[in-house]
Amino acid sequence: MNDTTLFERLGGENAVNAAVDIFYRKVLADDRVNGYFDGVDMEKQIQKQKGFLTMVFGGPNNYTGKDMREGHKHLVLKGLNDSHVDIIIEHLGSTLQELGAKDEDITEVAAIANSVRNDVLNR
Amino acid sequence: MSSITLNKQSYTVEDNDSVLDTLLKNGVDYPHSCKIGTCQSCLTKLVDGTVSSESQHGLKPTLVAQNYFLACQCNPENNIVIARANENAVSTPSKIIKLSHLNANVLCVRLSIDNPNLFKAGQYINLVASDSLVRSYSIADIQSNYLELHVKLIPNGLMSHWLSTVAKIGTAAHIRGPLGECFYYNTDNETFPIVLAGTGTGLAPLIGIAQDALAHKHQGEIILIHGGVDETDLYLHDTLCAIQKAHSNFTYAPCVLHKSNGIEQASIDKILIKNLCGIMHEVQLFICGPTETTNKMKTEAFLAGVPSASIHSDAFITLKS
Numbered sequence: 001m002n003d004t005t006l007f008e009r010l011g012g013e014n015a016v017n018a019a020v021d022i023f024y025r026k027v028l029a030d031d032r033v034n035g036y037f038d039g040v041d042m043e044k045q046i047q048k049q050k051g052f053l054t055m056v057f058g059g060p061n062n063y064t065g066k067d068m069r070e071g072h073k074h075l076v077l078k079g080l081n082d083s084h085v086d087i088i089i090e091h092l093g094s095t096l097q098e099l100g101a102k103d104e105d106i107t108e109v110a111a112i113a114n115s116v117r118n119d120v121l122n123r
Numbered sequence: 124m125s126s127i128t129l130n131k132q133s134y135t136v137e138d139n140d141s142v143l144d145t146l147l148k149n150g151v152d153y154p155h156s157c158k159i160g161t162c163q164s165c166l167t168k169l170v171d172g173t174v175s176s177e178s179q180h181g182l183k184p185t186l187v188a189q190n191y192f193l194a195c196q197c198n199p200e201n202n203i204v205i206a207r208a209n210e211n212a213v214s215t216p217s218k219i220i221k222l223s224h225l226n227a228n229v230l231c232v233r234l235s236i237d238n239p240n241l242f243k244a245g246q247y248i249n250l251v252a253s254d255s256l257v258r259s260y261s262i263a264d265i266q267s268n269y270l271e272l273h274v275k276l277i278p279n280g281l282m283s284h285w286l287s288t289v290a291k292i293g294t295a296a297h298i299r300g301p302l303g304e305c306f307y308y309n310t311d312n313e314t315f316p317i318v319l320a321g322t323g324t325g326l327a328p329l330i331g332i333a334q335d336a337l338a339h340k341h342q343g344e345i346i347l348i349h350g351g352v353d354e355t356d357l358y359l360h361d362t363l364c365a366i367q368k369a370h371s372n373f374t375y376a377p378c379v380l381h382k383s384n385g386i387e388q389a390s391i392d393k394i395l396i397k398n399l400c401g402i403m404h405e406v407q408l409f410i411c412g413p414t415e416t417t418n419k420m421k422t423e424a425f426l427a428g429v430p431s432a433s434i435h436s437d438a439f440i441t442l443k444s
């Protein structure tokens with residue numbers, strides 16, 4: 001058990017593909033955060049969310065702290081703050097729960113998401 | 124600071140300006156439309172220097188191999204020498220063989236082609252009127268010797284003006300492409316339902332895809348929803364009614380915003396969601412047309428439960444002034 005990675009335990013790329021619609025639908029339906037996704041092309045968003053999920057699932061990704069900062073700068077200017085990051089992490093958790101992930105794994109995903117919080121909020 | 128050289132003239136790139144911004148600021152009449160890397164009308168050849176791989180994103184490998192890039196997506200970090208796209212290398216010569224009105228503000232444009240197998244109905248081409256005027260149009264119909272486009276005439280639009288006053292039967296033009304992933308695809312002969320929705324000339328790719336599905340004897344249901352402000356916008360009403368009569372699995376669902384006799388008065392996103400009811404998980408959904416309605420319908424269909432991978436769409440992104 002210990003020699004499998006978080007990404008493998010969650011189901012790898014298939015899990016990302018299964019999770020992306022559920023996750024993004026939750027985000028878009030949530031009035032507390034959906035304003036930050038206004039006017040963004042859906043195909044591009046789905047691609048971006050796949051990249052994000054791959055990262056927080058512990059998979060191979062090319063995200064750098066700099067990308068995170070650049071990518072969210074304009075949203076921070078529009079008021080993006082800790083409460084929004086909390087909501088995203090909450091939706092991540094409930095998405096994984098729906099897909100039958102174990103509690104420990106969900107905690108680990110939340111921890112990875114938390115680790116980029118300062119970059120996302122440009123602090 | 125880097126510079127751009129075009130036709131022996133050099134221009135200094137300011138701040139974070141793209142190659143396209145720099146040329147336009149200096150008064151160069153350079154082809155462009157969307158400015159976000161979608162339409163490819165700003166296709167440019169790199170003669171000397173280097174450009175980022177992002178500025179080649181979405182280009183066909185043959186264009187990348189010839190050092191083409193998109194001027195609107197390139198922020199040069201060093202001095203570069205560029206040239207306008209060489210139409211002989213990147214496009215097919217064509218002639219206008221038909222120009223007629225489908226209603227007061229929609230033109231039917233037929234362009235001659237030699238090889239119909241290159242194109243799929245629903246994809247889009249770039250119509251090149253001159254070395255500074257290029258616009259994207261979706262393919263409504265493909266016959267052995269021509270492509271058909273439906274063009275909405277925009278007051279003060281450059282291509283609108285060219286098509287309605289300069290172009291005649293026999294006028295030469297070039298066709299670049301095709302581009303895009305919005306077409307009928309069913310290699311395993313499955314019977315999934317197809318729903319197509321769009322307003323205005325968004326109908327062009329949609330009728331192309333629907334006719335292609337019917338030509339392939341698609342067995343599932345096909346529902347085409349066309350929306351307009353009033354009845355005059357439903358520019359293929361009779362044709363679509365006739366297709367419905369001829370094919371038991373084809374339904375034409377028109378809707379308009381203004382009150383009308385016999386045509387449902389409702390916004391198109393409402394009609395779309397109604398028609399998706401019960402088939403969310405099986406449907407292949409095609410949405411095309413003006414950007415705002417297209418994006419709205421995409422989001423609503425997705426939120427209602429249609430998987431993102433089943434939504435195929437081209438938004439008609441236009442020039443930002």
Ligand SMILES: Cc1cc2nc3c(=O)[nH]c(=O)nc-3n(C[C@H](O)[C@H](O)[C@H](O)COP(=O)(O)OP(=O)(O)OC[C@H]3O[C@@H](n4cnc5c(N)ncnc54)[C@H](O)[C@@H]3O)c2cc1C
Pocket residue numbers: 156157161162247258259260261262272273274275276277278279280281282283284324325327328413437438439440441442443444
């Ligand atoms: C992938 C793709 C596919 C497309 N397919 C089609 C198609 O099948 N049929 C079709 O008719 N168009 C289609 N378009 C739009 C087309 O490429 C042109 O943008 C449009 O025809 C206007 O060109 P123009 O040169 O006449 O006007 P421009 O000179 O580009 O624009 C002049 C001014 O009019 C404004 N404007 C442009 N369009 C509109 C509009 N609809 N309503 C109000 N103002 C507007 C512009 O913002 C600009 O300020 C497509 C675009 C894309 C990206």
Ligand code: FES
Pocket residue numbers: 154155156157158159160161162163164165166193194195196
């Ligand atoms: S791709 Fe550059 S203007 Fe559209």
